[in-house]
Amino acid sequence: MPHVMWRLDKNWKALRSECPWLTQKPSEIIVEHFRLTTQPIEEPDDDKHLLQIFEMMDAAHTLMFSSDYPHWDFDSPQQAFPRLPADLKRRIFAENARELYGL
Amino acid sequence: MVSNAATKRHVVARVGDIPPGERLITDIAGRSIGVFNVDGRFYALRNSCPHQGGPLCLGRTVGLVMATRPGEISYTREGEILRCPWHGWEFDLATGRSVFDPNRTRVKSYPVEVEELQAETYAVEIERDRVVVILT
Numbered sequence: 001m002p003h004v005m006w007r008l009d010k011n012w013k014a015l016r017s018e019c020p021w022l023t024q025k026p027s028e029i030i031v032e033h034f035r036l037t038t039q040p041i042e043e044p045d046d047d048k049h050l051l052q053i054f055e056m057m058d059a060a061h062t063l064m065f066s067s068d069y070p071h072w073d074f075d076s077p078q079q080a081f082p083r084l085p086a087d088l089k090r091r092i093f094a095e096n097a098r099e100l101y102g103l
Numbered sequence: 104m105v106s107n108a109a110t111k112r113h114v115v116a117r118v119g120d121i122p123p124g125e126r127l128i129t130d131i132a133g134r135s136i137g138v139f140n141v142d143g144r145f146y147a148l149r150n151s152c153p154h155q156g157g158p159l160c161l162g163r164t165v166g167l168v169m170a171t172r173p174g175e176i177s178y179t180r181e182g183e184i185l186r187c188p189w190h191g192w193e194f195d196l197a198t199g200r201s202v203f204d205p206n207r208t209r210v211k212s213y214p215v216e217v218e219e220l221q222a223e224t225y226a227v228e229i230e231r232d233r234v235v236v237i238l239t
Contacts, residue, residue: 013154014191016203017168020176025203 002056005030031058035100037066038092039075047082054084060091064100111238118217118232121145124182128160131236138215138236139164139196141182145215146196147236148185153201153210157189165193167202213237 008026016022022029036057043050054063068074077093084092097103113131121127121140128137128150135150137160150160166181184202185194193202199212214237 013201013203016193017165019173020168021170021173 001030001036001062002053005057031061034062035064035096036062037064038080039066039068050082051084051088054088060088061096063092064097065093113236113238114233115236116234118234121234124164126160126164127234132238134238135160136213136236138234139185141196144197145217145234147213147215148194148196148199149211149213151210152187152189152192153208154187154190154192157187159185159187159194159210162186162188164196167195213239 005027008030012019012022012026024032044053054060057063065077065080066075067077081092115129115131115138116127121138123140123142126137126139128135130136135158137148137150139146139148139160141164148160150158152159162185164182165184165186166178167184168176168178170176183196185196186192187194192208194200194210195202195205197212198205199210200206201208201210216235216237218233218235219231
């Protein structure tokens with residue numbers, strides 16, 4: 001996701017006139033209007049790299065936990081992810097979904 | 104080119120040397136600067152794109168494409184937008200500001216005046232209407 005955001009921003013600077021109705025950078029539109037879930041996920045060997053990726057994609061606003069149920073290798077919310085900062089964990093496991101569904 | 108270091112005023116051309124729609128790229132005090140004539144209005148921009156330093160002033164001049172919603176496209180200000188030949192970034196000739204991020208991405212622009220020259224001490228003829236770029 002971070003890479004896609006950067007690529008879209010880069011191309012938009014050169015090709016803005018092809019889609020002049022965009023009033024924000026594509027990455028800003030993604031953060032505002034797109035939500036992603038955590039399955040499937042490719043995790044780097046080093047836990048801190050996953051946190052860096054979360055930061056790059058503004059996971060505090062774009063990412064929601066998903067269990068992958070009913071697959072046998074589903075993600076248990078007790079087991080998934082390395083230790084996350086409390087704020088970020090609350091966003092990913094609850095608040096982002098609450099906001100999206102208006103709960 | 105006639106220059107006056109004290110006032111930073113640099114005579115770069117006679118008006119007739121840069122017809123409407125044309126440009127002159129010239130060195131002023133070691134800087135490459137493009138001087139553009141858009142329907143009789145003159146603009147000067149640094150010939151270096153803030154993106155990667157490409158020769159911005161060699162780019163095409165186009166109009167401004169805008170849209171209030173998808174499919175409703177307006178095309179105005181023909182000839183007033185300059186696109187860098189390297190990656191197509193758009194700049195407003197009048198201000199040097201980019202179209203996509205006018206507040207943060209800009210190229211240096213210089214005021215241009217057209218002055219009527221009355222006489223020169225050693226001139227054999229009076230040449231009027233010089234294009235003067237003011238380094239700021």
